[in-house]
Amino acid sequence: MKPLLRFSLLFVLPALFIFYMVSCNLKKSSLVALDVAAKPFEKLSDYNFFAGVMNELKPNERVLPYDLITPLFTDYAHKARFVYVPEGKHAEYDTTQVLQLPVGSCLIKNFYYPEDFRVKGGKRRIMETRLLVHRDNAWEALDYIWNDEQTDAQLENAGDIKDISWIHYDGKARKADYIIPNKNQCKGCHWHNGTNIVPIGPKVRNLNRNYDYADGTENQLVRWQKMGFVTNVPAAADVPKIADWVDSVHYNTNERARAYLEMNCGHCHNPQAPAYTSGLYLNYTNSNYEALGFCKTPVAAGKATGNHFYDIVPGNPDESIMTFRMKSEDPGIRMPELGKNLVHTEGVALIEKWIAEMKPDECGRQK
Amino acid sequence: MKKLLPLIFAATLFFTACKNNSAPTVDAEFEKQLQEKFINAKEGDVIELPEGTFTLNRSLILDGVKNVTIKGKGMDKTILSFKGQKDGAEGLRITADGIVMEDFAVIDAKGDCIKVQDATGVTFRRMKVGWTSLHDTKNGSYSTYPVGCTNVIIEECDVFGSSDAGIYVGQSKNIIIRKNNVHDNVAGIEIENSTDADVFDNVSTNNTGGVLVFDLPDLQKKNGSRCRVYNNKIINNNVPNFGVKGTTVGEIPAGTGIIVMATNQCEVFNNEIGGNNTVSVAVVSYMALNKPFKDTIYDPYCGGIFVNDNKIARGSGGTDQSVVFGKMFAAMFGDKVPDVVFDGFVNPAYKNADGSIKEDQKICIRNNGDITFSNMDLANKGQNRNSDISKFDCSTPALNEVKLIQ
Numbered sequence: 001m002k003p004l005l006r007f008s009l010l011f012v013l014p015a016l017f018i019f020y021m022v023s024c025n026l027k028k029s030s031l032v033a034l035d036v037a038a039k040p041f042e043k044l045s046d047y048n049f050f051a052g053v054m055n056e057l058k059p060n061e062r063v064l065p066y067d068l069i070t071p072l073f074t075d076y077a078h079k080a081r082f083v084y085v086p087e088g089k090h091a092e093y094d095t096t097q098v099l100q101l102p103v104g105s106c107l108i109k110n111f112y113y114p115e116d117f118r119v120k121g122g123k124r125r126i127m128e129t130r131l132l133v134h135r136d137n138a139w140e141a142l143d144y145i146w147n148d149e150q151t152d153a154q155l156e157n158a159g160d161i162k163d164i165s166w167i168h169y170d171g172k173a174r175k176a177d178y179i180i181p182n183k184n185q186c187k188g189c190h191w192h193n194g195t196n197i198v199p200i201g202p203k204v205r206n207l208n209r210n211y212d213y214a215d216g217t218e219n220q221l222v223r224w225q226k227m228g229f230v231t232n233v234p235a236a237a238d239v240p241k242i243a244d245w246v247d248s249v250h251y252n253t254n255e256r257a258r259a260y261l262e263m264n265c266g267h268c269h270n271p272q273a274p275a276y277t278s279g280l281y282l283n284y285t286n287s288n289y290e291a292l293g294f295c296k297t298p299v300a301a302g303k304a305t306g307n308h309f310y311d312i313v314p315g316n317p318d319e320s321i322m323t324f325r326m327k328s329e330d331p332g333i334r335m336p337e338l339g340k341n342l343v344h345t346e347g348v349a350l351i352e353k354w355i356a357e358m359k360p361d362e363c364g365r366q367k
Numbered sequence: 368m369k370k371l372l373p374l375i376f377a378a379t380l381f382f383t384a385c386k387n388n389s390a391p392t393v394d395a396e397f398e399k400q401l402q403e404k405f406i407n408a409k410e411g412d413v414i415e416l417p418e419g420t421f422t423l424n425r426s427l428i429l430d431g432v433k434n435v436t437i438k439g440k441g442m443d444k445t446i447l448s449f450k451g452q453k454d455g456a457e458g459l460r461i462t463a464d465g466i467v468m469e470d471f472a473v474i475d476a477k478g479d480c481i482k483v484q485d486a487t488g489v490t491f492r493r494m495k496v497g498w499t500s501l502h503d504t505k506n507g508s509y510s511t512y513p514v515g516c517t518n519v520i521i522e523e524c525d526v527f528g529s530s531d532a533g534i535y536v537g538q539s540k541n542i543i544i545r546k547n548n549v550h551d552n553v554a555g556i557e558i559e560n561s562t563d564a565d566v567f568d569n570v571s572t573n574n575t576g577g578v579l580v581f582d583l584p585d586l587q588k589k590n591g592s593r594c595r596v597y598n599n600k601i602i603n604n605n606v607p608n609f610g611v612k613g614t615t616v617g618e619i620p621a622g623t624g625i626i627v628m629a630t631n632q633c634e635v636f637n638n639e640i641g642g643n644n645t646v647s648v649a650v651v652s653y654m655a656l657n658k659p660f661k662d663t664i665y666d667p668y669c670g671g672i673f674v675n676d677n678k679i680a681r682g683s684g685g686t687d688q689s690v691v692f693g694k695m696f697a698a699m700f701g702d703k704v705p706d707v708v709f710d711g712f713v714n715p716a717y718k719n720a721d722g723s724i725k726e727d728q729k730i731c732i733r734n735n736g737d738i739t740f741s742n743m744d745l746a747n748k749g750q751n752r753n754s755d756i757s758k759f760d761c762s763t764p765a766l767n768e769v770k771l772i773q
Contacts, residue, residue: 290585297583305611305614
């Protein structure tokens, strides 16, 4: 063998290999890589949203965890949410709509199931990570499905159905089909005026609570302002706040129910969203009781009426279509239509209580 | 090797036969590839569906891409079956302008078979859409379900088994429904809260009700108008109502030909309406449904309805008294409901100062042969009901043919 070739094999190639490995690792610990003009990465790890061992979901610089006061129910999946806003950009404080995060921002939502819901910080299985990336003039929804080894997640446009099992809060073993949406389903919820998709969760009133950050507890909006994500946040007392749907100490049933409906139904059931065709508006700001479902006849419910005549019969949850549909697992009946295959027992209980506590009304019809 | 060939052939046959005879399994790979085609579709694409029966378990969704054509090998050759569907409230869900669907079947979805929302330009052509178990309350609501759409064509389709309405068009405008065969649904064809619809050359048979033109309250798009129902065969719609209670069509009695409810400017002409046991043509207000409403912008009355030149012969069975409309008819007429009825409600706003009804809001019934009639006077529970049809011998200004806006 020629000396030069031998030298190459012995020293240059290993050196190149080591350099490659080091640079790889350097890249892993470097900043978030999100180019709004480029095609999406095939692997979630390429974005560098998380530092260290990826499935621990430890956020990288400028990636901030957040929580919602009243979240959307998704088949008892737990959610680890993060927001990324690029350096030098921000959203204006705005209570009228979801925060208008700037181009280059990304919302990162990880869906996972703890093996045992009663054990905090125990073993878990991450199913998928959904990204909402704010590209030029439009948000794009991307879904990354985690591998069985839980080392990384792969971009998947067509969705999937996976078996999932866990020990529920009551100690009982549960299992379900976990449905990962396809790309075209995203707009079913994240819809804006028929053309664009938009985030749903990060509204001021739904963020206005404390979060236990790694370096201490702080109000989320205060932290977002400190990070430069949002500007002009007023004093805490002046920031609106949605009811926490499980907090019966500070909020009455009506406030909790309206918060629950807003977050679980209102993104579709409002005058500007897909379910406008039903005339049933469940968004927080709707104050028209009939549009809220009181003694309202259904429109295109078909068999999903369950032989009931009105969306809500005040005082009578058993005669109300709303609770009937919330209690169904049939894809042709259940509500919400998307992202939910299991009955949310606790949510149903709240809405039943809400309807039961209303002043009874036969809705003008003899039975 | 040559000796093995027959064996391989036999084995192949055996396995193929097995596959065909066993319960339908989900064609996961086909489903994924097809959904990817929907996701990656570009403007003007033609998505070709192969011949065969494919079982899918999730909705197929097309969104935001213009002028896509989805084309099969024939309504009896390319079949998308959603039996056993796990996810999605419809078989196909389309939110895309210029969609054309032709030559394939969509059957047995858990919710609606094909929903198209807020699209301009929607064509269903030579499709088979519905539920194979036919008269089953558990079937989905609508076979074809364009809602909030403009320029809708539904033609030469075979539509069946819907527990609400087979061909349903809601809150839409510029609609052409022609040459369809609509059978074994609760309502065959239903036009709801829509404007400018031409419904012609269809056969609507063996449903609970043949054709419904309805306006309902509490919707964004309300007060539909301008509908022409003509040259249809609306025959033997006597299937017991298998819809659920609480829906509007759940109140339609078996044996209904046509009901026009709470709408304006509607012409019903040159139809063959035969063998329907309860009522051939009913022109009624929303009050006939006996459901209260608070919507102040909603007009619950009929006005400008012209029923003319139809060939009407009722069926020999009795009135179906199991539902609201049927009870109402039976209370007044027992088993002998007149061929054409009008509930008698007139919107005071339709009247001139002298009490006469404005030209374009008249109810006119003319030249339907030797038929029976009643102005039901429903407001007074029929106290002053009147069978004198001569007062309705008039015509309304003719409506224009529906033209799709380009």
